[in-house]
Amino acid sequence: MLSADIEYYRPATIKAATELFFSLKGENKRPVYYSGGTEILTLGRLDLIQPGALIDIKAIKECLVFEFDRNNLLTGAALPLTYIEDANLFPLLSATSMGIADHTARNKITLGGNLCGQIFYREAVLPFLLCDSVVTIAGQNGVESLPIGQIFNQTFQLAEGQFIIQIMTERRYVDLPFVSIKKRQQWETGYPLLTVAAIKVENQLRFAFSGLCPFPFRSKEMEDELNKAGLSLPERVKRAIGHIPGPVLHDVEGSSEYRLFVLENTLNEIIIELEGR
Amino acid sequence: MAASPPQKINVSLDVNGETRNVAIRPADTLLFILREYLGLTGAKPGCLNGDCGACSVMVDHTVYKSCIMLAVEAVGSKVTTIEGLKDSPIQHAFIENFAFQCGYCTPGFIMNCHALLKNHPQPTYEVIKEWLSSNICRCTCYEEIQEAVMSVIEKRE
Missing domain, CATH: 1.10.150.120 ([2Fe-2S]-binding domain)
Structure with missing residues (x-):
């Protein structure tokens, strides 16, 4: 429960939501967009965030679509993760999603909430990074669609008042061979030591990572090394590790040395599976 | 200066097949309203962080942890508690x-x-x-x- 009083709104259209945001902001009411709300409630309870008004986007129909539209799969930001898993239109996304939190929590956690959360794992972004998806966002200047590579750099680079409506993924990607592995320190529920998702596109492997650095990422440099089929597998992995684009996490889930050890083994495992060795 | 009184809204919640009218703050979790306003203490406060599941209730056909759900989100749905x-x-x-x-x-x-x-x-x-x-x-x-x-x-x- 939030100790401070807040206002709650549930607009039915994108335009109403963005207009409400700027109207509330003009009144200094500290508006935030709200979907599943799990992070807002847990951080708010500890007074780590102080929203003054919640704009719930769950009544906006564009945020709730999960369907193919010609050659693209549209995935709405307000969909609960378990809804996405049950429909299973995008098996890699389902598999990655199932590693997040626990089943009941995922009934509440939405795709957009995971993508835009403060928690640094945000594993739901990995499939979209791998598939060069296109992100549709709304803001003060209306609706626009941008390649994920253009709008995601460690986090979604959203301007004030913008929110994600849905993500478009080309149909040709959604049924490709994939691996999604979540390694935990122990047991099968909880924060990851490391999550790696990979797909095989025209005999090239793509990799995206969460839990390795303080942000999820896909690295072309690492992929280039991991795809050098002329080199031995250990050499490919060793070279790829040299291109990790940030500090390796060193925390209660595992030391940086242990994470690298697990990463090395996980990359070996994935390559062997996807290359069919 | 004295703090202004909490802003409450009047809502109807369908809980265990009964319509319950209650004045809530939009910031109140479903767990808090069930226990403190509706006298339904079956759902238990545990971690209050969405981890332990002691507060689980059903909303329509889905199970939720009521500590990470606002009561206002349950308006228009059927809430089922252990009672x-x-x-x-x-x-x-x-x-x-x-x-x-x-x-x-x-x-x-x-x-x-x-x-x-x-x-x-x-x-x-x-x-x-x-x-x-x-x-x-x-x-x-x-x-x-x-x-x-x-x-x-x-x-x-």
Whole structure:
């Protein structure tokens, strides 16, 4: 429960939501967009965030679509993760999603909430990074669609008042061979030591990572090394590790040395599976 | 300067088949309203962080942790708490299989198991495991809880 009083709104259209945001902001009411709300409630309870008004986007129909539209799969930001898993239109996304939190929590956690959360794992972004998806966002200047590579750099680079409506993924990607592995320190529920998702596109492997650095990422440099089929597998992995684009996490889930050890083994495992060795 | 009184809104909640009119703050969680305003203390406060599952309730056909859900989000839906279950097979199965010790987590586990069996009448072992991993029992009755679920499934067969 939030100790401070807040206002709650549930607009039915994108335009109403963005207009409400700027109207509330003009009144200094500290508006935030709200979907599943799990992070807002847990951080708010500890007074780590102080929203003054919640704009719930769950009544906006564009945020709730999960369907193919010609050659693209549209995935709405307000969909609960378990809804996405049950429909299973995008098996890699389902598999990655199932590693997040626990089943009941995922009934509440939405795709957009995971993508835009403060928690640094945000594993739901990995499939979209791998598939060069296109992100549709709304803001003060209306609706626009941008390649994920253009709008995601460690986090979604959203301007004030913008929110994600849905993500478009080309149909040709959604049924490709994939691996999604979540390694935990122990047991099968909880924060990851490391999550790696990979797909095989025209005999090239793509990799995206969460839990390795303080942000999820896909690295072309690492992929280039991991795809050098002329080199031995250990050499490919060793070279790829040299291109990790940030500090390796060193925390209660595992030391940086242990994470690298697990990463090395996980990359070996994935390559062997996807290359069919 | 004195603080202004909390801004409340009047809402109707459908809880266990009854319409309950209550004035809530939009910041109030469903768990808080159930326990403090509606006198339904079956859903238990545990971690208050969405981790332990002691506060699990059903909203329509879905199980939620009521500590990470605003009460205002439940307006227009049917809320079912442990008080709303009467003679359900899983309640009997918990007793028959000794699936609790201190009992604090039991309402949450029962609501989750009840939702599981409603949504998946013949769940696989993997599905049972996935759903049950949402709740924590510090008395470690996990084996007995799983047996309780299995016994309901077996009786259906």
